[in-house]
Amino acid sequence: MENHLLEYIEIKNFKCFDNFKTEGFKRVNLIGGKNNVGKTALMEACYVNVYAQHIKGFLFALNGIKFMRENINILDNNQNLSTLGFVKQNIKNFIEQSNQIFTQTNVNLASYNIEEKEGIKLYIFELKGQNIKVNVNEFSFEVIAIENIDFIYNSGMSNRKMIINYSAIQKQDEEPRLNTLLNEFDSRIQTFKIIDEKPQCKINDNYLEISEFGDGLKHLISIVTSLYKTQNGYLFIDEIDNGIHYTMLDKLWETVLTLAKQQNVQVFATTHSKECIESYYRAAKKLEEQDVTYIRVSRLKNGKIKAGVHDYELFEHSTEQNNEVRGW
Numbered sequence: 001m002e003n004h005l006l007e008y009i010e011i012k013n014f015k016c017f018d019n020f021k022t023e024g025f026k027r028v029n030l031i032g033g034k035n036n037v038g039k040t041a042l043m044e045a046c047y048v049n050v051y052a053q054h055i056k057g058f059l060f061a062l063n064g065i066k067f068m069r070e071n072i073n074i075l076d077n078n079q080n081l082s083t084l085g086f087v088k089q090n091i092k093n094f095i096e097q098s099n100q101i102f103t104q105t106n107v108n109l110a111s112y113n114i115e116e117k118e119g120i121k122l123y124i125f126e127l128k129g130q131n132i133k134v135n136v137n138e139f140s141f142e143v144i145a146i147e148n149i150d151f152i153y154n155s156g157m158s159n160r161k162m163i164i165n166y167s168a169i170q171k172q173d174e175e176p177r178l179n180t181l182l183n184e185f186d187s188r189i190q191t192f193k194i195i196d197e198k199p200q201c202k203i204n205d206n207y208l209e210i211s212e213f214g215d216g217l218k219h220l221i222s223i224v225t226s227l228y229k230t231q232n233g234y235l236f237i238d239e240i241d242n243g244i245h246y247t248m249l250d251k252l253w254e255t256v257l258t259l260a261k262q263q264n265v266q267v268f269a270t271t272h273s274k275e276c277i278e279s280y281y282r283a284a285k286k287l288e289e290q291d292v293t294y295i296r297v298s299r300l301k302n303g304k305i306k307a308g309v310h311d312y313e314l315f316e317h318s319t320e321q322n323n324e325v326r327g328w
Contacts, residue, residue, distance in 0.1 A: 004107060004232065004234075005026075005027060006049075006050065007024070007105070008021070009025075009049065010102075010103065010105075011103050012100070013099075013100040013101055013102060014041070014044075014101050014103065015038070015041040016037075016305060017038065022295070022306075022307040022309060024293060024311060025266075027260055027261065027265075027266055027267070027292065028256065028266075028269075028289075028291065029266075029267065029269070029292070029293045029295055030270075030271060030277065031268065031269065031307075032270070032272065032277055032294065033272070034299075035272060037297050037299050038299075039270040040238050040270055042295075043268045043270060044065045046103075046105070046236065047065065047236050049103040049104070049105050049107070050105075050107060050108060050149055052108060054128070056142055056143050056144040057146055058110060058112070058125065058127060059091060059095065059141065059142075059143045060145055060146075062101075063091050068153045068155070092141060095112075096114060099113060099114045100113055100114075109128075111126045115133075121136040122135060122136070146233075147229070148229070148231055148233025148234070149230060150230050150234070150235050151236040151238075152236065152237045153238045154238045154242045157222040157226075159198060162218075162221065165225035165228070165229040168228035168231070169225055169228045172228060178221070178225075179191050181220070181224065181251070182201065182220070185216070185220055186213075188203045189202070189203060201217070215242060216242070218243075219243050220244065220252065223235075224259070227255075227259040227263055228259070230265045232264045233265060233266075234266050234268075235260075235265050235267050237268070237270070239271060239272075240270065240271055241271050241273050246275045249275060249276055253284075254286065257287055257289050280294070281294075281319045284312065292315070293312075295309050295310070
């Protein structure tokens with residue numbers, strides 16, 4: 001399954017990217033740069049590309065990146081994630097706003113265009129080497145989720161999704177590993193369980209819902225459970241250090257690097273924190289893990305966006321020489 005890893009991406013007409021290309025991705029990729037420079041958009045383009053295995057997957061990804069930014073629970077409120085009835089009412093406007101999207105990687109080519117001729121409107125897709133034309137009046141607007149591809153936004157993960165992802169840990173009998181990590185995060189935590197369909201942590205022999213804790217705990221659980229859920233797939237994490245105290249960053253990165261390799265997951269994450277970048281390097285060095293990159297995204301004076309990809313050797317040199325790597 002090694003060949004599923006993205007090595008490069010070319011993006012056209014997607015959010016802040018008019019014509020963009022970067023290469024050199026590894027198993028774990030950390031993206032840094034100023035606010036609003038395109039860090040999350042770069043991950044979203046990768047997410048759309050790997051999700052576009054068929055039209056329903058392509059639509060799921062396109063619609064998901066819109067609604068996850070606005071309200072993480074919109075996806076959760078629907079009883080059937082395989083149909084997402086609300087999509088049929090909302091996706092048409094969004095998909096037409098997304099005309100002429102193009103993404104190409106070593107894994108997939110995914111493009112979408114609208115063609116109007118003599119009063120007939122067609123949606124035209126190129127996915128996995130197939131060219132598909134569909135009359136808008138015959139389009140179902142149905143979507144399908146792919147189990148081993150996940151995106152964690154900084155707004156957090158819904159309880160329902162966390163419960164689904166936690167089942168992957170249970171199937172591998174890895175609950176003790178998660179509990180040990182949570183105890184290192186907060187020494188009061190004894191264990192994590194799903195009780196009455198709610199994620200809860202035990203403190204002083206009493207269970208409390210995770211909403212009673214800070215955002216960092218929920219973010220940590222979301223990351224770890226998703227790494228198990230996305231086995232042989234992809235995990236995208238927006239602001240990976242969100243709510244995580246700097247003293248826990250090394251442990252977080254050691255966990256991510258270890259599980260990404262163990263579960264054969266390609267990880268993309270963003271940060272704007274120097275401490276997070278330095279921690280990423282320390283963890284990679286400690287584990288002797290060189291299948292990593294640091295990607296610095298910046299905007300040129302002419303408005304174009306560029307990405308400087310640092311492999312482990314260049315990243316090591318820049319960090320050890322105390323060179324600025326954040327992108328500003």
